[in-house]
Amino acid sequence: MALEIPEVVIDRLPVYGRALDLLKQQGREVVNSQELGERLGVTPAQIRKDLSYFGRFGKQGRGYNVARLLDELNQILGLTREWSMVLVGVGQLGRAILAYDGFTPQGFRIIAAFDDDPNIIGTTVDGHLITSVDELAATLLERHAEIGIVAVPGATAQGVIDSMVASGVKAILNYAPIAAQAPPHVRIKDIDPVLALQSMTFYIKDQD
Amino acid sequence: MALEIPEVVIDRLPVYGRALDLLKQQGREVVNSQELGERLGVTPAQIRKDLSYFGRFGKQGRGYNVARLLDELNQILGLTREWSMVLVGVGQLGRAILAYDGFTPQGFRIIAAFDDDPNIIGTTVDGHLITSVDELAATLLERHAEIGIVAVPGATAQGVIDSMVASGVKAILNYAPIAAQAPPHVRIKDIDPVLALQSMTFYIKDQD
DNA sequence: GCTACATTGTGCGCGCGTGCGCAATCACGA
DNA sequence: TCGTGATTGCGCACGCGCGCACAATGTAGC
Numbered sequence A, B: 001m002a003l004e005i006p007e008v009v010i011d012r013l014p015v016y017g018r019a020l021d022l023l024k025q026q027g028r029e030v031v032n033s034q035e036l037g038e039r040l041g042v043t044p045a046q047i048r049k050d051l052s053y054f055g056r057f058g059k060q061g062r063g064y065n066v067a068r069l070l071d072e073l074n075q076i077l078g079l080t081r082e083w084s085m086v087l088v089g090v091g092q093l094g095r096a097i098l099a100y101d102g103f104t105p106q107g108f109r110i111i112a113a114f115d116d117d118p119n120i121i122g123t124t125v126d127g128h129l130i131t132s133v134d135e136l137a138a139t140l141l142e143r144h145a146e147i148g149i150v151a152v153p154g155a156t157a158q159g160v161i162d163s164m165v166a167s168g169v170k171a172i173l174n175y176a177p178i179a180a181q182a183p184p185h186v187r188i189k190d191i192d193p194v195l196a197l198q199s200m201t202f203y204i205k206d207q208d
Numbered sequence C: 001g002c003t004a005c006a007t008t009g010t011g012c013g014c015g016c017g018t019g020c021g022c023a024a025t026c027a028c029g030a
Numbered sequence D: 001t002c003g004t005g006a007t008t009g010c011g012c013a014c015g016c017g018c019g020c021a022c023a024a025t026g027t028a029g030c
Helices: A007-025 A033-040 A044-052 A066-077 A092-099 A133-142 A154-166 A193-204 B007-025 B033-040 B044-052 B066-077 B092-099 B133-142 B154-166 B193-204
Strands: A063-065 A083-088 A108-115 A128-132 A147-150 A171-174 A187-190 B063-065 B083-088 B108-115 B128-132 B147-150 B171-174 B187-190
Touching: A007 A033, A007 A044, A007 A066, A007 B193, A033 A044, A033 A063, A063 A066, A066 B193, A083 A092, A083 A133, A083 A154, A092 A108, A092 B092, A108 A133, A128 A133, A133 A154, A147 A154, A147 B193, A154 A171, A171 B193, A187 B193, A193 B007, A193 B066, A193 B147, A193 B171, A193 B187, B007 B033, B007 B044, B007 B066, B033 B044, B033 B063, B063 B066, B083 B092, B083 B133, B083 B154, B092 B108, B108 B133, B128 B133, B133 B154, B147 B154, B154 B171
Parallel strands: A083 A108, A083 A147, A108 A128, A147 A171, A171 A187, B083 B108, B083 B147, B108 B128, B147 B171, B171 B187
Antiparallel strands: none
């Protein structure tokens, strides 16, 4: 049945999950695809189709049980466990990532942070002792981490990614402004505000 | 001819532009679609098709003049001018955004920064005097800005977005973890590392 | 100037994602 | 227990984006 699920579908599931989380906090027990769709700017059919890839979670005539559907989505996405991450690059951006309080509640924990600046190595940032990037591989041998975060300048980013891949990291969140290369079995997502800005200007450049 | 250009195409153009920029810095004068595609993980046909929406920029048998194509792309995307931005939210994330040196070289300048914390208002961060968010509208009346950056917690983000829209901002870069709503004439792009992580775990949760 | 070669620009078909529309199904009230 | 109303799950068709494959076209060498 669910042998080939489009990546766009997977990308939308966390969005549904976040909305359900909010509804749950508000004490809502049931929600239908129409209301969920309105909140997220998605058609109700889209939501129902997406969910149907994984099973039948709703009840006709009522809708979806909020807590139940949220649990199902977390199960599907693998969010019922903790995920360990390593951060490379403790500049201004890296510090903001270390300080960000949105990862932990969702089960993502930074277990080690690395840099190549001797002035930073050995210091403690937000409770994390900064280690030399040369020890990345050694550290990952004893303390396993599935996810790597790249917050270094573009020039050194690909090298960092290669090291992570070699050390068995399975997914990478890349903040560096490069077209990162990785083997097929390693997932990569880019966070790139400049690209986002540069495509928006196309649409607004001729307004008023 | 170019009456309806897919948004995915527009999203790829800045990626091409960045690669061309790099090639130009390396002194390359000509590049063909095959090499460009290999560097970016895109098929050569994709690149040629995308570019054909806007004109004929290549020469058969040779390829594309790097500097020429880069200029054309910048023209198409509206990157030949400066863009003014306002930032709302000067917490850890906002500070990292203010400190980020990747915006200015691409023509994006933050002209004002706002927060609602009395302890922060009046201070100077990276050369920017932090103003009360209550003065957002008034400030935008005298100093025009086309783009808004939202770096506040999710709970207050939609309100900030509404204010920006009311003040004539035409594009918004949203770092808050919400499904932001805005009228159709205002472009929005979300920067959301947690969503990126939560979709990647789907693919890596059953590995090894 | 002519030939051989390389690379673009694009018509076309394939495949996939989206949303419509309806039958199936469940809750609830009488 | 039965009927009514609401909402899901999903078959199907439409439309769009992607990439193939080839003709068009420019380059370079002789």
